[in-house]
Amino acid sequence: MIYPNITESRMVFDLNGIWDFCLMEEGEVYAGEKREGFTFCPMPVPSAFNEIYHGRDFADHVGNMLYTRTVLVTEEMLNGRLFLRFASVTHQAQVWLNGVCLGSHKGGFLPFAFEITQAVRVGKNDLAVVVNNIVDHTTLPAGRLVRQTFPGLKEEVHNLPNFDFYNYSGIMRPVCLYTTPDTFLEDISVQGKMDGSFFWKIQVSGMGSLKIRILSPEGGEVYVSENLSVGESGCLWGEGRLEHVRLWDTKHPWLYQIEAVLVDGNGKRDCCRESFGFREVHIRDCRLYLNGEPVYLKGFGKHEDSPVRGRGFDLVYAVKDIALLKWIGANSFRTSHYPYSEEMLQLCDREGILLIDEAPAVGLHTAFTATGMLGGKAENTWATLKTAKHHRQVLQEMVERDKNHPSVILWSVANEPASEEEGAREYFAPLVELVKELDPQKRPVTIVTYEGSSPESCKVAELCDVLMLNRYRGWYDTEGNLKGAAALLKDELERFHLRCPDKPIMLGEYGADTIAGFHDSNARLFSEEYQAEFLKVYGEVFDTLPYVTGEHVWNFADFATAENIRRVDGNKKGVFTRDRKPKMAAHFLRKRWNGYKKG
Ligand code: BDP
Numbered sequence: 001m002i003y004p005n006i007t008e009s010r011m012v013f014d015l016n017g018i019w020d021f022c023l024m025e026e027g028e029v030y031a032g033e034k035r036e037g038f039t040f041c042p043m044p045v046p047s048a049f050n051e052i053y054h055g056r057d058f059a060d061h062v063g064n065m066l067y068t069r070t071v072l073v074t075e076e077m078l079n080g081r082l083f084l085r086f087a088s089v090t091h092q093a094q095v096w097l098n099g100v101c102l103g104s105h106k107g108g109f110l111p112f113a114f115e116i117t118q119a120v121r122v123g124k125n126d127l128a129v130v131v132n133n134i135v136d137h138t139t140l141p142a143g144r145l146v147r148q149t150f151p152g153l154k155e156e157v158h159n160l161p162n163f164d165f166y167n168y169s170g171i172m173r174p175v176c177l178y179t180t181p182d183t184f185l186e187d188i189s190v191q192g193k194m195d196g197s198f199f200w201k202i203q204v205s206g207m208g209s210l211k212i213r214i215l216s217p218e219g220g221e222v223y224v225s226e227n228l229s230v231g232e233s234g235c236l237w238g239e240g241r242l243e244h245v246r247l248w249d250t251k252h253p254w255l256y257q258i259e260a261v262l263v264d265g266n267g268k269r270d271c272c273r274e275s276f277g278f279r280e281v282h283i284r285d286c287r288l289y290l291n292g293e294p295v296y297l298k299g300f301g302k303h304e305d306s307p308v309r310g311r312g313f314d315l316v317y318a319v320k321d322i323a324l325l326k327w328i329g330a331n332s333f334r335t336s337h338y339p340y341s342e343e344m345l346q347l348c349d350r351e352g353i354l355l356i357d358e359a360p361a362v363g364l365h366t367a368f369t370a371t372g373m374l375g376g377k378a379e380n381t382w383a384t385l386k387t388a389k390h391h392r393q394v395l396q397e398m399v400e401r402d403k404n405h406p407s408v409i410l411w412s413v414a415n416e417p418a419s420e421e422e423g424a425r426e427y428f429a430p431l432v433e434l435v436k437e438l439d440p441q442k443r444p445v446t447i448v449t450y451e452g453s454s455p456e457s458c459k460v461a462e463l464c465d466v467l468m469l470n471r472y473r474g475w476y477d478t479e480g481n482l483k484g485a486a487a488l489l490k491d492e493l494e495r496f497h498l499r500c501p502d503k504p505i506m507l508g509e510y511g512a513d514t515i516a517g518f519h520d521s522n523a524r525l526f527s528e529e530y531q532a533e534f535l536k537v538y539g540e541v542f543d544t545l546p547y548v549t550g551e552h553v554w555n556f557a558d559f560a561t562a563e564n565i566r567r568v569d570g571n572k573k574g575v576f577t578r579d580r581k582p583k584m585a586a587h588f589l590r591k592r593w594n595g596y597k598k599g
Contacts, residue, residue: 001111001187001400001401002185002186002187002188002272002274003274003342003346004085004176004178005272005273007271007272007273008269008271009180009181009269009270009271010178010179010180010270010271010272011076011077011178011179012176012177012178012179013077013176013177013178014174014175014176015045015069015071015084015127015174015175015176015177016045016046016174016175016176017044017045017069018042018043018044018045019042019043019044019045019067019068019069019171020040020041020042020043020067020068020069021040021041021042021043021049021065021066021067021068022038022039022040022041022065022066023058023061023063023064023065024063024064024065024066024130025063026063026157028064030064030066030094030096030128030130032096032099032100032101032128033099034099034126035066035068040068041053043067043170044312045067045069045170045171045175046087046170046171046172046173046174046175046312046313047170047171047172047309047310047312047313048090048168048169048170048172048309048310048311048312049061049065049169049170050166050168050169050170050310051308051309051310052308061133062133062134062145062157062158062159063132063133063134063157064130064131064132065130065131065132065133065170066128066129066130066131067128067129067131067170067171068126068127068128068129069127070124070125070126070127071120071124071125071126071127071177072123072124072125073120073121073122073123073125073177074122075122077177077179078117078120078122079179080117080179080180080181080182080184080268081115081117081179081180081181081182081184082115082116082117082120082177082178082179083113083114083115083116083177083178083179083180084097084102084113084114084116084127084175084176084177085111085112085113085175085176085177085178086105086111086112086113086129086171086173086175087111087172087173087174087175087313087341087342088108088109088110088111088172088173088341089105089108089112089129089131089170089171089172090108090109090131090133090168090169090170090172090311091106091107091108091132091133091134091135091139091169092104092105092106092107092108092131092132092134092139093105093112093129093130093131093132093171094129094130094132095114095127095128095129096126096127096128096129096130097116097119097120097125097126097127097128098119098120098121098125098126099126100119102114102116102119106139106390106393107140107360107390107393107394107397108169108172108338108360109338109339109340109360109394110339110394110397110398110401111173111342111397111401112397116177129171131169131170131171133159133167133169133170134159135159135161135162135167135363136159137384137385137386137387138385138386138387138390139387139390140359140360140361140362140363140364140387140390140391140394141161141162141163141337141338141360141361141362141363142162142163142362142363142364142385142387143159143160143161143162143163143167143363144159144160144162145157145158145159145160146158146159146160160562161363161562162362162363162364162365162366163337163362163363164561164567164571165303165305165337165559165560165561165571166305166310166311166559166560166561166562166570167562168305168310168311168312168560170312172311172312172313173313173341173342174313180270181264181268181269181270182206182264182266182268183204183205183206183207183208183262183264183265183268183270184204184205184262184270185202185203185204185205185260185262185270185271185272186203186204186205186234187201187202187203187400188200188201188202188203188258188260188272188274188404189201189202189403189404189440190258190274190276190404191276191404191440191441192245192248192256192276192277192278192279192406193278193280194247194278194279194280194291194292195241195245196241196242196243196244196245196278197239197240197241197242198214198223198239198240198241198242198258198276198278199237199238199239199440200212200237200238200239200258201235201236201237201440202230202235202236202237202260202262203234203235204230204234204235204236204262205234206230206234206264207229207230207231207232207234207264207265208229208230208262208263208264208265209226209227209228209229209230209262209263210226210228210229210230210236210260210261210262210263211224211225211226211227211228211260211261211263212224212225212226212228212238212258212259212260213225213258213259213261214240214242214256214257214258214259215256215257215258215259215273216256217246217254217255217256219257222242222256223240223242225238225240230262242278245278246278247277247278247279247291248277248278248279248349248352248406249279249290249291249352250290250295250331250352250353250354251352252352253277253349253350253351253352253406253407254277254278255275255276255277255349255350255406256275256276256277256278257273257274257275257276258273258274258276259271259272259273260272260273274404275346275349275404276404276406277349277406279291279406280292281409281410281441281443281444283444283465283466283503283504285502286497286501286502286503286504286505286546286547286549287504287547287549288409288444288466288504288549288550290354290409294598295331295354296549296550296551296596296597296598297331297332297354297356297506297549297550297551297552298329298330298331298332298550298551298593298596299325299330299331299332299333299334299354299550299551299552299553300325300330300333300334300552300553300554300555300556300575301333301334301336301508301509301552301553301554301555301556302321302333302334302335302336302340302555302556302557303336303337303555303556303557303559304317304338304340304341304344305557305559305560305578306578306579307578307579310560313341313343315343317580318341318343318344318347319347320580321556321557321580322347322348322351322353324556324576324580325353325556326351327590328575328586328589328590328593329589329590329592329593329594329595329596330353330589330593331352331353331354332353332354332355332356332409332550332552333353333355333356333552333556334355334356334358334412334448334508334552335355335356335357335358336358336362336415336448336509337358337360337361337362337415338358338359338360338362339357339358339359339360339398339401339402342401345357345402345405345407345408346405348405348407349405349406349407352407353407354407354409355405355407355408355409355410356409356410356411356412356446356468356508356552357398357402357405357408357410357411357412358411358412358414358415358448359391359394359395359398359411359412359413359414360394361387361391361394361413361414361415361417362414362415362416364381364385364387364414364416364417364418365381365416365417365418365450366379366380366381366384366385366418367379367381367418380421380422380423381417381418381421381423381424382418382421382422382423382424382426382427383423388427388431391414391431392430392431392434395413395431395434395435395438396434396438398411399411399435399438399439400438403438403439403440403441408443409443409444410443410444410445410446410465410466411435411439411443411444411445411446412445412446412447412448412468413428413431413432413435413445413446413447414428414431414447414448415448415470415508416448416449416450416470417447417449417460418453419447419449419450419453419458419459419460420452420453420454420457420458420459421459422459424459424460425459425460425463428447428460428463429463432445432447432463432464444465444466445463445464445465446464446465446466446467446468447460447463447464447468448468448469448470448508448509449461449467449468449469449470450470451470451471451472451473451476451477454492454495455492455495455496455498455499456495461496461499461500461503462500464503465503466503466504466505466506466549467496467500467503467504467505467506468505468506468507468508469493469496469505469506469507469508470507470508470509470510470554471489471492471507471509471510472509472510472511472512473485473486473488473489474486474512474534474537475511475512475513475534479525480524480525480530482533482534482537483537485534485537486537486538486540486541489538489541490541490544490545493505493541493545493548494545497545497547503547504547504548504549504550505545505547505548505549506548506549506550506551506552507538507542507548507550507551507552508552509552509553509554509555510534510535510538510551510553510554511531511534511535511553511554511555511573511575512525512526512530512531512534512573513525513526513571513572513573514526514527514528514530514531514572514573514574514583514585515527515528515568515572516528516558516572516577516581516583526572528583528584528585529584531573531575531583531584531585532583532584532585532587532588534585535553535575535585535588535589535592536588536592538551539551539592543598546598548598549598553575553585553589554573555571555573555574555575556574556575556576557574557575557576557577557578557580558570558571558572558573558574558576558577558578559571559574559578560578575589
């Protein structure tokens with residue numbers, strides 16, 4: 001998937017701004033009508049709709065909502081083909097143009113586009129999007145829709161997320177129109193290796209002649225290959241090798257560009273560029289290697305989350321967060337629990353941040369208890385959930401979107417599924433295989449598992465290249481007893497190592513809720529002292545175990561969750577507050593991580 005950039009042959013028109021918005025009643029149908037005289041309110045796009053207006057009914061609305069706007073199209077925009085692209089609509093979108101349904105898309109964190117060359121007209125066009133935010137046993141993330149009745153009241157519908165973050169929704173990331181010539185470049189895949197060799201593959205919507213150039217970080221041409229003919233399959237690949245290549249790494253994230261120019265039978269040109277790096281990721285002897293050097297992952301599980309904006313696209317927080325990662329000495333983070341915006345990945349490429357790119361597959365456990373919302377009733381998860389097909393779709397879309405980013409070093413297929421239950425291996429084996437098959441770079445793959453999935457019960461450990469474990473000893477159990485917690489942690493890590501002696505292990509999550517400004521000289525639960533001590537004790541365990549290849553603290557910053565009695569104004573495990581102020585633990589990590597080298 002090519003990111004919509006303006007090039008010599010393509011125009012991009014921003015459709016962000018204020019759209020008309022209304023919540024829809026349950027059962028209400030939209031069929032492309034104009035809805036004149038209807039009460040709409042202004043809604044910024046992109047954004048999460050939830051916190052823009054006051055009231056619980058508004059914020060916690062379950063079901064459909066309608067977004068509309070007019071789109072003006074000029075004659076020039078229709079010289080070739082025109083596409084309408086949404087970077088993400090959470091969780092489902094049905095798109096209407098001039099009263100005609102263009103199609104729908106399921107999955108709230110990945111882009112989709114419709115060609116509108118025929119459906120659009122010069123002048124004014126009516127665009128409408130019906131957005132649905134329900135999470136249930138067929139969606140990713142997964143949730144549950146419940147109907148409740150109270151004496152004398154009409155039935156209420158609640159959507160219980162099977163995950164610990166607020167279900168922000170709406171048109172969350174940018175919307176645009178982009179043009180292409182009649183025959184156009186559909187996809188560019190590119191991979192650079194440590195020895196300077198590179199491999200590219202281009203998909204074209206028809207036939208033509210292709211010119212490929214590689215541009216150095218300064219923009220100079222370092223490779224060219226031309227008059228390559230693209231036949232009926234529309235697919236062409238090639239390879240080459242550069243001398244004295246500058247590798248992409250965390251200190252010097254050198255970015256090269258591949259430029260593809262297609263000329264079709266009528267002499268029309270299409271031109272696109274994609275950034276990439278020369279770098280390699282390997283796993284050997286329980287360690288993770290970047291360009292042949294062992295790399296220890298220091299960082300966080302994050303969320304796209306900030307006050308008022310919720311999970312809506314926000315470049316200010318994206319850049320700020322990268323700056324804070326650098327300040328604290330982190331080199332990586334996980335895009336928990338869904339693929340982040342394309343712009344965030346571009347920033348990580350540019351700034352040398354390593355990413356674990358995670359599918360939006362969270363809540364795949366019918367007994368999920370972190371929020372206590374599902375009552376912890378163990379059911380047969382893999383017979384109950386109906387997510388397998390959709391899971392394939394999101395993995396496919398994620399790899400297609402993110403495959404060229406040098407920052408992505410590991411794919412996460414899911415977070416905390418019921419990996420201890422019968423059926424887990426059968427569910428995940430084909431998904432892991434799919435990712436390996438789709439990724440031209442064959443990056444390592446993981447499934448992030450939780451405490452209930454022990455070295456003895458986990459059914460997916462052998463499927464993973466890296467064992468990524470979320471552990472809360474000293475918080476959800478053994479609370480307050482850090483010595484006991486450390487002993488349990490070490491013992492469990494050793495048992496996992498015995499089971500998978502060749503696999504690197506990393507902590508995908510560990511942390512403690514901490515109220516900023518709450519202090520206690522005895523380091524009691526919820527105090528800043530406890531959080532700092534907790535992270536220190538975990539760090540001491542990791543330092544003694546050579547196969548522990550990384551530590552991702554949960555969480556980078558405090559974040560919003562659904563309302564429940566285990567959460568006071570959201571999840572407070574942030575090392576930074578929600579508005580990005582450091583807690584004591586941030587200073588501890590800064591000391592630990594800056595200059596840290598695992599022996
Ligand atoms: C784990 C989840 C994460 C939660 C965290 C917590 O992976 O999403 O926010 O625990 O409880 O279960 O804070």
